[in-house]
Amino acid sequence: MSELEPLIGEPLALDLVNTRPVDADLLATPEQLAHWLGLQAERLTEPLGQPARADLAAVREVRDHTAAVLDALLHDRRPPAAALRGLADAQSAAPAIRRLRWDGTALAATPQRSGTPGARLAATLADAAVDLLTDPAIARLKRCAADDCVMLFLPAHPRRQWCSPERCGNRARVARYYQRHKATTN
Template sequence: MQESLTRDARLTLDLTLTIRHDGHGGVADDLTDPPGLAAWVRAHPDAVPDAAAFLADDATLTAVRDLRAAVRTLFARAVRPAEPSPADATRLLSVSEAVARLNAAAARTPTVPVLHWPEDAEPAVRRKAADDAHELTATLAHAAIAFLAGPDRQRLRACHAPRCVRYFLKEHPRQEWCKPSCGNRARVARHHDRHRKTQQA
């Protein structure tokens, strides 16, 4: 992923990429249980303060998975008239439900002022969410809203290489796939298809 991506774009894309090709023709989900979510949050220290100590539970997992479904639905809308990711084609929410779900998650930001006053410094007030689970879903929702309402949305594409289910940001005009290996698979598939049609003729 290119370095110039905003924090919001990177976080939002990374959330959607927790649904991926499993390497065997199927789809894998990195967020199937609380430890999987905790590992993902630890790999994304911008998601919540003190991400290294984040502990997920079933309710947080459900909230993040619900948010991810909404974001992937809105990604499918953003790439229209092109087809959505094959992983989403049969399980998209309605756009209105996806927007409502995203907005509800973004609203889960009850913050409280917290005083910090170390011995060797002036007192400072920081804002902290009252609940880590709400903070995580709200942070992810805010990032998704910023991304979907921003200019990078225009570059969003679904990769349609064989077996790929990823969304990506188009970096140059001729880019058709999310990564070179997908381009190679697509070219090989087209070659085999042409060869098969030639033999049938």
């Protein structure tokens, strides 16, 4: 497992994109994907089991397409057509069908996907990306203010600057403290 733990707590699609911190890929192996899926288990309706290399490739494609669209939005550019097409392809590879079932007192609709486990996972993640990208909150999307961080987040508070107070926020506070005390000792 990587020394760097995946950052979670943002919308699922951002958590996926944030598995690529600077100079690392936290989804480089099927085992790392299994670890990330475990961290996201409450948000995923269908367990994948032990991911295979093909599952990892499908998830990484969705991540790359989502990242390309988010980068375009951050720079006020039109999202790449290939990235939008890639997300749509991932969704259509395992379409969701709402199945009716009787829960004992009422009818309930439960989405079910067809396809391989990896295609179903990629489609679920592509759906999460579409949900994020079409949410009005996407206008608040920010990149972490730390010089060496590429993480993205949706701030709940407009003054939030860092992806995580424990990671980049703490490092920035320590650096400011060091600079202040260095200036007073010189």
